[in-house]
Amino acid sequence: MILRHDRTPHPSRAGLGIIELSLAITLLTILMLAITMTTRTASTSYSQSALIESVEVRAYRLIDFLSEKISQATWASLEPSIAPAPLGSFNNIRYRRIVDTAGMAVAEGDAETFNLVPQDGEIDGDGIDNNGNGLIDEYMATWSSANKTVVLARGIRNRLEGEIGGNLLDDNGNGLQDEAGLVFVRDDNNLITIRVSVQGTDSEGRIQTKTVETSVHIRN
Numbered sequence: 176m177i178l179r180h181d182r183t184p185h186p187s188r189a190g191l192g193i194i195e196l197s198l199a200i201t202l203l204t205i206l207m208l209a210i211t212m213t214t215r216t217a218s219t220s221y222s223q224s225a226l227i228e229s230v231e232v233r234a235y236r237l238i239d240f241l242s243e244k245i246s247q248a249t250w251a252s253l254e255p256s257i258a259p260a261p262l263g264s265f266n267n268i269r270y271r272r273i274v275d276t277a278g279m280a281v282a283e284g285d286a287e288t289f290n291l292v293p294q295d296g297e298i299d300g301d302g303i304d305n306n307g308n309g310l311i312d313e314y315m316a317t318w319s320s321a322n323k324t325v326v327l328a329r330g331i332r333n334r335l336e337g338e339i340g341g342n343l344l345d346d347n348g349n350g351l352q353d354e355a356g357l358v359f360v361r362d363d364n365n366l367i368t369i370r371v372s373v374q375g376t377d378s379e380g381r382i383q384t385k386t387v388e389t390s391v392h393i394r395n
């Protein structure tokens with residue numbers, strides 16, 4: 176007796192195989208898409224958090240440096256010596272620090288200045304990002320002493336955060352109109368308030384801004 180095996184695929188089993196294969200391909204595609212999206216999201220959030228950290232570090236380093244130097248200045252040496260009307264704010268400041276208090280008299284060192292100037296390659300006030308760094312009309316802060324000038328920070332916002340320039344309005348409600356991204360305010364009580372907005376961009380062109388403020392009491 177000869178047993179014969181029927182090798183013809185059963186029609187319903189063949190159909191099931193194709194359905195299983197399609198399902199497997201669909202599931203695999205969904206899985207790969209999910210992995211790609213998760214990786215991209217993780218990479219985006221890492222790049223964004225790294226940017227936030229770098230902008231915050233630059234803002235705090237700058238204001239720490241400015242306030243430390245100014246806290247050693249004498250009130251009489253500050254220029255401008257009279258707060259410009261009507262708001263008492265300015266972007267550049269000159270001062271002399273106390274360098275020796277061993278004797279009875281207070282000795283002052285050479286004049287030092289903080290200046291707010293257009294960043295390298297940037298033309299101020301044209302509304303164009305001339306140096307292609309993703310920021311428009313941004314400034315940098317410099318510090319000059321007797322024989323040297325150093326750049327303290329780049330990426331300083333053209334106007335302080337929340338402020339719109341050129342409209343003679345105090346858009347951010349801090350009492351100053353159209354103030355720049357780094358501003359010194361002096362009052363009549365030997366107090367200088369410093370405010371600064373620092374910016375940075377990531378590889379996808381997102382801008383992050385950090386604004387910090389401090390007040391420094393200065394001796395006569």
Ligand SMILES: [Ca+2]
Nearest residue numbers: 304306308310
């Ligand atoms: Ca720029």
Ligand SMILES: [Ca+2]
Nearest residue numbers: 298303305312
């Ligand atoms: Ca420009």
Ligand SMILES: [Ca+2]
Nearest residue numbers: 345347349351
């Ligand atoms: Ca303002």
Ligand SMILES: [Ca+2]
Nearest residue numbers: 339344346353
């Ligand atoms: Ca304004």
